[in-house]
Amino acid sequence: xxxxxxxxxxxxxxxxxxxxxxxxxxxxxxxxxxxxxxxxxxxxxxxxxxxxxxxxxxxxxxxxxxxxxxxxxxxxxxxxxxxxxxxxxxxxxxxxxxxxxxxxxxxxxxxxxxxxxxxxxxxxxxxxxxxxxxxxxxxxxxxxxxxxxxxxxxxxxxxxxxxxxxxxxxxxxxxxxxxxxxxxxxxxxxxxxxxxxxxxxxxxxxxxxxxxxxxxxxxxxxxxxxxxxxxxxxxxxxxxxxxxxxxxxxxxxxxxxxxxxxxxxxxxxxxxxxxxxxxxxxxxxxxxxxxxxxxxxxxxxxxxxxxxxxxxxxxxxxxxxxxxxxxxxxxxx
Amino acid sequence: xxxxxxxxxxxxxxxxxxxxxxxxxxxxxxxxxxxxxxxxxxxxxxxxxxxxxxxxxxxxxxxxxxxxxxxxxxxxxxxxxxxxxxxxxxxxxxxxxxxxxxxxxxxxxxxxxxxxxxxxxxxxxxxxxxxxxxxxxxxxxxxxxxxxxxxxxxxxxxxxxxxxxxxxxxxxxxxxxxxxxxxxxxxxxxxxxxxxxxxxxxxxxxxxxxxxxxxxxxxxxxxxxxxxxxxxxxxxxxxxxxxxxxxxxxxxxxxxxxxxxxxxxxxxxxxxxxxxxxxxxxxxxxxxxxxxxxxxxxxxxxxxxxxxxxxxxxxxxxxxxxxx
Amino acid sequence: xxxxxxxxxxxxxxxxxxxxxxxxxxxxxxxxxxxxxxxxxxxxxxxxxxxxxxxxxxxxxxxxxxxxxxxxxxxxxxxxxxxxxxxxxxxxxxxxxxxxxxxxxxxxxxxxxxxxxxxxxxxxxxxxxxxxxxxxxxxxxxxxxxxxxxxxxxxxxxxxxxxxxxxxxxxxxxxxxxxxxxxxxxxxxxxxxxxxxxxxxxxxxxxxxxxxxxxxxxxxxxxxxxxxxxxxxxxxxxxxxxxxxxxxxxxxxxxxxxxxxxxxxxxxxxxxxxxxxxxxxx
Numbered sequence: 001x002x003x004x005x006x007x008x009x010x011x012x013x014x015x016x017x018x019x020x021x022x023x024x025x026x027x028x029x030x031x032x033x034x035x036x037x038x039x040x041x042x043x044x045x046x047x048x049x050x051x052x053x054x055x056x057x058x059x060x061x062x063x064x065x066x067x068x069x070x071x072x073x074x075x076x077x078x079x080x081x082x083x084x085x086x087x088x089x090x091x092x093x094x095x096x097x098x099x100x101x102x103x104x105x106x107x108x109x110x111x112x113x114x115x116x117x118x119x120x121x122x123x124x125x126x127x128x129x130x131x132x133x134x135x136x137x138x139x140x141x142x143x144x145x146x147x148x149x150x151x152x153x154x155x156x157x158x159x160x161x162x163x164x165x166x167x168x169x170x171x172x173x174x175x176x177x178x179x180x181x182x183x184x185x186x187x188x189x190x191x192x193x194x195x196x197x198x199x200x201x202x203x204x205x206x207x208x209x210x211x212x213x214x215x216x217x218x219x220x221x222x223x224x225x226x227x228x229x230x231x232x233x234x235x236x237x238x239x240x241x242x243x244x245x246x247x248x249x250x251x252x253x254x255x256x257x258x259x260x261x262x263x264x265x266x267x268x269x270x271x272x273x274x275x276x277x278x279x280x281x282x283x284x285x286x287x288x289x290x291x292x293x294x295x296x297x298x299x300x301x302x303x304x305x306x307x308x309x310x311x312x313x314x315x316x317x318x319x320x321x322x323x324x325x326x327x328x329x330x331x332x333x
Numbered sequence: 334x335x336x337x338x339x340x341x342x343x344x345x346x347x348x349x350x351x352x353x354x355x356x357x358x359x360x361x362x363x364x365x366x367x368x369x370x371x372x373x374x375x376x377x378x379x380x381x382x383x384x385x386x387x388x389x390x391x392x393x394x395x396x397x398x399x400x401x402x403x404x405x406x407x408x409x410x411x412x413x414x415x416x417x418x419x420x421x422x423x424x425x426x427x428x429x430x431x432x433x434x435x436x437x438x439x440x441x442x443x444x445x446x447x448x449x450x451x452x453x454x455x456x457x458x459x460x461x462x463x464x465x466x467x468x469x470x471x472x473x474x475x476x477x478x479x480x481x482x483x484x485x486x487x488x489x490x491x492x493x494x495x496x497x498x499x500x501x502x503x504x505x506x507x508x509x510x511x512x513x514x515x516x517x518x519x520x521x522x523x524x525x526x527x528x529x530x531x532x533x534x535x536x537x538x539x540x541x542x543x544x545x546x547x548x549x550x551x552x553x554x555x556x557x558x559x560x561x562x563x564x565x566x567x568x569x570x571x572x573x574x575x576x577x578x579x580x581x582x583x584x585x586x587x588x589x590x591x592x593x594x595x596x597x598x599x600x601x602x603x604x605x606x607x608x609x610x611x612x613x614x615x616x617x618x619x620x621x622x623x624x625x626x627x628x629x630x631x632x633x634x635x636x637x638x639x640x641x642x643x644x645x646x647x648x649x650x651x652x653x654x655x656x657x
Numbered sequence: 658x659x660x661x662x663x664x665x666x667x668x669x670x671x672x673x674x675x676x677x678x679x680x681x682x683x684x685x686x687x688x689x690x691x692x693x694x695x696x697x698x699x700x701x702x703x704x705x706x707x708x709x710x711x712x713x714x715x716x717x718x719x720x721x722x723x724x725x726x727x728x729x730x731x732x733x734x735x736x737x738x739x740x741x742x743x744x745x746x747x748x749x750x751x752x753x754x755x756x757x758x759x760x761x762x763x764x765x766x767x768x769x770x771x772x773x774x775x776x777x778x779x780x781x782x783x784x785x786x787x788x789x790x791x792x793x794x795x796x797x798x799x800x801x802x803x804x805x806x807x808x809x810x811x812x813x814x815x816x817x818x819x820x821x822x823x824x825x826x827x828x829x830x831x832x833x834x835x836x837x838x839x840x841x842x843x844x845x846x847x848x849x850x851x852x853x854x855x856x857x858x859x860x861x862x863x864x865x866x867x868x869x870x871x872x873x874x875x876x877x878x879x880x881x882x883x884x885x886x887x888x889x890x891x892x893x894x895x896x897x898x899x900x901x902x903x904x905x906x907x908x909x910x911x912x913x914x915x916x917x918x919x920x921x922x923x924x925x926x927x928x929x930x931x932x933x934x935x936x937x938x939x
Contacts, residue, residue: 243597
């Protein structure tokens with residue numbers, strides 16, 4: 001195997017929690033990301049899936065240096081991007097780009113589309129003349145399925161789906177090596193979501209840019225990803241090729257997620273999985289395996305000892321004490 | 334007789350002196366003990382329809398411009414405000430998407446449930462508190478007696494939605510309207526809440542109107558389904574009938590655009606175009622600019638309803654025929 | 658944006674519109690003072706001292722026989738200069754301090770503590786202390802009142818910049834590789850323009866009161882300059898014999914400040930709801 005484009009090792013991002021009283025002590029640190037490791041090969045899409053508060057967005061924000069990391073490393077082609085100063089990282093930003101969730105918030109309302117798209121070109125000196133920049137902007141707008149004539153307009157004149165296309169254009173105009181897409185379609189209507197997903201997939205295939213695709217929606221992740229990583233309370237509990245993880249989920253949490261996802265199939269009514277209890281908060285994770293209070297297979301060992309990540313096959317693995325004891329097949333197959 | 338009967342409901346929004354129709358000619362019925370799902374994308378009018386049934390449109394820019402809403406034999410749109418308020422929260426109740434904002438942050442949840450109870454039932458505070466604890470137990474909140482003393486911010490999103498459900502069912506309503514009740518929640522919690530709703534329904538025999546954008550949630554919860562697009566019900570049928578053989582191109586397009594968690598495909602068959610804004614006027618069938626089956630007729634002439642066996646109703650010039 | 662959009666905040670708000678009309682009137686007085694004033698505001702006419710309103714002196718005269726109406730008209734000029742000057746000083750300094758403090762957290766810890774200390778003084782007391790250190794002049798009055806309102810402006814801008822700094826489009830700009838200057842002045846500042854405009858209208862109003870108070874205490878503008886505050890100050894010993902000396906400039910100050918507040922409120926209600934809470938008052 002060739003060296004990965006991005007190798008993340010034991011990444012931790014902890015937040016200092018606020019005080020509960022004006023002069024009270026600070027609450028314990030919030031371990032949003034607590035020892036996450038994964039690799040992304042060039043041209044590969046890794047889907048990072050999990051529920052709200054599991055830290056999946058924080059992983060993306062740490063890799064783009066929007067949040068400071070606490071420890072760990074992230075090697076982009078061998079260079080640790082977490083160790084660089086913000087100023088030294090700035091030229092590299094052209095290679096790691098981010099698509100945000102809310103298309104209504106991610107475009108500066110005061111700038112025209114042309115101004116928004118010209119900015120990255122100017123910063124990274126990818127266009128020397130205004131004419132050249134405009135040609136490149138027209139080209140990228142066509143690529144994302146918009147008429148180049150719209151570049152003189154302001155964001156409020158576009159629908160959510162169109163804005164997300166513009167956000168994708170802003171990212172792709174730099175020809176990045178890695179795109180971090182943080183729930184890029186979850187704010188969109190179902191019919192628009194499909195269009196934007198298709199667009200992202202098509203652009204990814206054409207440009208073979210590597211992608212970290214963060215989402216809570218298993219269907220979306222399955223559609224777009226080559227490999228999948230499942231996160232729970234700051235840690236990755238299972239990773240593997242998409243086909244493997246969906247066909248043979250090897251962590252109880254992955255199974256719970258799969259079974260809880262509603263399907264457009266009335267015959268499934270009443271056959272929903274029974275999740276135990278409430279999701280724990282990252283501010284006070286349970287001891288041992290953090291999933292044990294909700295796990296139907298939990299044993300005494302799970303309450304005390306955090307499971308290590310264990311490989312099942314070449315690139316499929318999970319962090320569970322009881323992999324061997326899990327029932328072989330999942331319910332909905 | 335159906336518990337809730339909506340006939341030709343029309344709702345319009347006032348905008349710069351003009352009235353924009355946002356819900357047009359919507360009709361459906363809900364029987365006691367049954368669940369109707371209303372599904373559609375943003376701006377299709379599904380939430381406004383539910384607010385109209387609850388009588389929550391009063392005093393806003395939005396008003397009912399036609400049609401009737403009959404609940405247990407009474408015509409609601411003509412009822413005086415005081416009588417409507419007596420029905421609201423008592424015989425019909427509603428839960429919303431945001432359990433965070435629907436609870437008042439400065440009151441204990443026990444006090445908020447007690448307030449609902451005492452508004453509609455002559456109860457002492459002590460009795461109401463006992464009943465509130467029962468209700469929390471009913472919605473499966475652990476340690477209900479202690480939880481009464483909690484403030485909303487001390488609860489998780491799922492727990493807050495359970496409290497909202499407890500408040501909604503406090504007076505044993507015969508109709509519960511749930512507007513995107515699980516959209517803000519994680520899938521595992523969503524599954525729990527939907528199960529809870531189904532359980533409560535089986536126990537009390539109340540009718541439920543579930544409003545959602547998520548076809549999966551609708552499919553697994555409802556017996557009958559109405560699909561709304563741009564203010565109109567474009568297709569309604571039993572859940573089994575709709576998912577087995579969708580006849581409106583919008584319905585089938587919507588079903589096809591959901592990424593499947595159980596199978597792979599290269600490209601999603603997306604619906605072209607964009608969701609229309611409410612101030613756009615579209616002649617003929619509102620879906621025709623996005624419709625793969627549209628013909629010239631669709632741009633001119635509004636379609637009439639076609640009825641198929643088993644109450645399968647479609648609003649389309651060229652409905653899809655059921656597979657043999 | 659067409660010019661009519663500027664008047665949108667005033668449609669359906671009759672009182673605010675009247676305020677706007679009054680301010681327009683004051684503006685005309687200020688600009689065309691030499692044409693409108695019937696007399697030289699400084700010309701002394703001992704024969705006519707303390708004349709009652711009427712005849713050729715519509716607003717009466719003061720103890721030197723100077724025409725009150727002419728002095729009121731020239732006073733509008735001073736009001737305009739003081740208002741604009743204060744707005745310029747406090748908005749420039751206040752927005753720089755506020756924005757930089759919110760953007761660079763460490764710098765903010767230092768700068769905002771300085772602002773906090775200055776804000777611990779009552780506004781008038783701060784102005785008095787500063788004014789006693791300086792000579793009485795138009796420029797110094799503007800600087801002193803400007804400093805007073807720099808503190809509140811900095812506080813408000815600090816809060817608004819903190820909010821904008823966490824907006825997704827600002828993060829998106831950072832991800833594009835935009836540097837500090839670009840983020841601050843290209844992405845954050847343009848989104849602050851409309852709240853700044855509202856803030857300006859309130860500062861304009863409060864500067865009038867502050868200037869009048871300083872004039873009245875004999876610490877503001879040099880006494881020979883016809884300003885409404887100076888007129889009040891000079892008239893106080895004649896208040897029983899010549900009440901018009903107090904009434905006319907008094908009414909002008911009250912009406913003008915009231916109008917500016919109405920206009921400010923109308924502007925505030927029309928801006929981005931995110932910032933409404935920040936501009937609660939100066």
